[in-house]
Amino acid sequence: MTARRRGEHAGPALNDPNQTDVLVIGAGPTGLTLAVDLARRGIAHRIVERNPVPNHATRAKTIQPRSLEVLDDLGAVGHVLDVGVARIPMRFHEPSGAVVDKPSISVRSGEVFHTPYPDPLWIGQFDVEHALRQRLDELGGRVEFGSEVVGVDQDDEGVSVTLRTAEGDETARARFVVAADGGRSGTRRLVGLPLVGETFEEQRWYLGDVTVRGLDREYMHIWPSERGMLGLTPLGIEGLWQVQSPILPGEEPGTPSLEFYQRLFDERVGPGAVHLTSASWLSVYLVNARLVEDYRSRRVLLAGDAAHVHSAAGGQGMNTGIQDAYNLGWKLASVLAGARTDLLDTYTAERRPVARTVLEMSTEKMTRAVAAAGRGSEDGLGAALAGVGDGNRNSGLGIHYRTGPITYPGGQDSTSAPVAGDRAPNVTGLEGAGFSGDLFDLMRGPHWSLVAFDHTDPVVFDNAKPTHMHVHRIGPGPGSTIVDAEGEFQRIYQPHPGELVLIRTDGYLAARMPAGQELDVINHLAPFRSAGNVVRPY
Ligand SMILES: Cc1cc2nc3c(=O)[nH]c(=O)nc-3n(C[C@H](O)[C@H](O)[C@H](O)COP(=O)(O)OP(=O)(O)OC[C@H]3O[C@@H](n4cnc5c(N)ncnc54)[C@H](O)[C@@H]3O)c2cc1C
Numbered sequence: 001m002t003a004r005r006r007g008e009h010a011g012p013a014l015n016d017p018n019q020t021d022v023l024v025i026g027a028g029p030t031g032l033t034l035a036v037d038l039a040r041r042g043i044a045h046r047i048v049e050r051n052p053v054p055n056h057a058t059r060a061k062t063i064q065p066r067s068l069e070v071l072d073d074l075g076a077v078g079h080v081l082d083v084g085v086a087r088i089p090m091r092f093h094e095p096s097g098a099v100v101d102k103p104s105i106s107v108r109s110g111e112v113f114h115t116p117y118p119d120p121l122w123i124g125q126f127d128v129e130h131a132l133r134q135r136l137d138e139l140g141g142r143v144e145f146g147s148e149v150v151g152v153d154q155d156d157e158g159v160s161v162t163l164r165t166a167e168g169d170e171t172a173r174a175r176f177v178v179a180a181d182g183g184r185s186g187t188r189r190l191v192g193l194p195l196v197g198e199t200f201e202e203q204r205w206y207l208g209d210v211t212v213r214g215l216d217r218e219y220m221h222i223w224p225s226e227r228g229m230l231g232l233t234p235l236g237i238e239g240l241w242q243v244q245s246p247i248l249p250g251e252e253p254g255t256p257s258l259e260f261y262q263r264l265f266d267e268r269v270g271p272g273a274v275h276l277t278s279a280s281w282l283s284v285y286l287v288n289a290r291l292v293e294d295y296r297s298r299r300v301l302l303a304g305d306a307a308h309v310h311s312a313a314g315g316q317g318m319n320t321g322i323q324d325a326y327n328l329g330w331k332l333a334s335v336l337a338g339a340r341t342d343l344l345d346t347y348t349a350e351r352r353p354v355a356r357t358v359l360e361m362s363t364e365k366m367t368r369a370v371a372a373a374g375r376g377s378e379d380g381l382g383a384a385l386a387g388v389g390d391g392n393r394n395s396g397l398g399i400h401y402r403t404g405p406i407t408y409p410g411g412q413d414s415t416s417a418p419v420a421g422d423r424a425p426n427v428t429g430l431e432g433a434g435f436s437g438d439l440f441d442l443m444r445g446p447h448w449s450l451v452a453f454d455h456t457d458p459v460v461f462d463n464a465k466p467t468h469m470h471v472h473r474i475g476p477g478p479g480s481t482i483v484d485a486e487g488e489f490q491r492i493y494q495p496h497p498g499e500l501v502l503i504r505t506d507g508y509l510a511a512r513m514p515a516g517q518e519l520d521v522i523n524h525l526a527p528f529r530s531a532g533n534v535v536r537p538y
Helices: 029-040 065-074 076-083 125-138 186-190 257-269 316-335 342-373 379-391 439-443 488-494 518-524
Strands: 019-025 043-051 088-094 101-103 143-145 148-154 157-167 170-180 195-212 220-223 231-236 238-249 275-290 300-302 428-434 434-439 450-454 470-475 482-484 501-502 510-515
Touching: 019 029, 019 125, 019 157, 019 316, 029 043, 029 065, 029 125, 029 316, 043 125, 065 076, 065 125, 065 316, 065 439, 076 125, 101 379, 143 518, 148 170, 148 186, 170 186, 170 316, 186 300, 195 220, 195 231, 231 257, 231 501, 238 257, 257 275, 275 342, 428 439, 434 439, 439 450, 450 488, 482 488, 510 518
Parallel strands: 019 043, 019 170, 043 143, 088 220, 170 300, 450 470, 470 482
Antiparallel strands: 088 101, 148 157, 157 170, 195 238, 195 275, 220 231, 231 238, 428 434, 428 482, 450 501, 501 510
16 A cells, blocks of 8 residues: 555655555454555555465354444445345254254344444355455555564654565564454564463364355254264355364364364264365364453554454454454544544553453353353253344444543433444434435544534534534534434434534544533543644544
8 A cells, every 4th residue: 555645744755665654464354454444544554464365264254233334434345245144043953863943143233223234244254354355455455465574673753563575574664553463463472462361271162164065055053962062154155164063171172174074073963964075274263361451562553363362252353353443543544644642542441341341241152152062952052052142242333432531421311312432323314415315324434523413503623624524414404404304313312402413433422512512522632632733523
């Protein structure tokens, strides 16, 4: 990505291909999300990946509603919607030969969230990465495959990064580095941010991607067994299945191979009952629950699995990483455009509590799933797996930053309307001159949004540049630039007449304020702003 960014701040030295503003390490879902966000903001960046080719393993297999909203905002949701499947029912094959069908474990999130994407989608991680790479390509960026970071050395001005490629070593220079290099992050070690927590030696799973002869792809298939259940989930469009089986406590794990997995099926289900035909990824997965104390070491920031690792139960890992990157992208862009670097500390303050909750929740779910996995029948196992689905908690839509340092508290007394720090719910049925659509349509893009409800007087934010802030006068009648035609904004946000709702570029409410209180909000945000930049919200 060589594009110059549009900010006020001078970019890296022209003509020096080794200098950039942000160097992203790792092209998993986290690094790719960040690269896309930086690219759409015109920030000079590089994204390096040590593997020579894109990841082909399914790994994560659920994308949650909040991540779908993020991908929509980034312009990357199309392919995900094309390949993802909303609900895959479960088919239990009992040892007795009985077949019991049950509904999908994925649960639609509640209407209270007002999202265009209420359903989590079953999708292989490689397809999410494909969608993000495709979007990055459209924006003029590209992943540098076969480029491994082997050294990181930071000073007050920037970070020197040693890259190892087939052609030899190169030293790159960046103002900031984001380590999205996964659970075994070498960068995390190099900058001395320990990953604290525990490894659950008794919670291990065989995993892999296989093809299977003649199995109905309309179902997720589960074979309960006292020696550990076997599961096959259809993913992707090329006949792939993710195989999953617990290694029971005390059992010595075997080495995964096609033959080994076939043997598990033959022994537990019956010879030839399930016929595996090929395997493209094989793994033993050991459950960890670990978190760093701080996501930032001066000019190096950690994101995704590099900052937190936890059980896959509840399908949160990839999603938390995508949302970390989305929280960080605009903050880096703001700092590069002149905001105070203190803004980067709000990244840890906002995202670490989210990861801590995910750790606790997924550990509890995994413990239940592992305990149930050795049951010899659907009874109990189905219930335990259904508990793993838990829609509203898993969706990510309830994540909020109410007590975060950016949020200007107060301003709304209703118990059912969103308050400052909450995710902004969508509103349908808005009509304006040449516009007909949703609140999310107005919010889509790298700008902040100010909704002035039933408010015709000028507001301080009117003077903000359109690249930074879009001001919308939404209301029931004349004077409004956008008419709340179906009364949805009024019903969901329950605004007082004249109220101002300030929405961050990443879709969270920074403030709800009565008319005339803008300067208080601006003062609240002053610790992050550069001097003199009054109408820029951060
Ligand atoms: C078996 C399994 C099942 C899972 N199931 C789920 C699920 O159902 N739902 C869910 O949400 N999550 C799930 N997860 C977790 C999910 O896969 C991870 O949370 C997700 O991949 C994290 O994304 P990331 O981009 O942070 O890290 P990664 O995807 O690990 O990407 C890191 C990238 O950095 C690269 N890299 C590492 N070191 C360097 C270096 N020095 N230089 C350059 N590049 C480097 C790596 O090659 C890799 O491509 C599962 C994980 C596993 C292993």
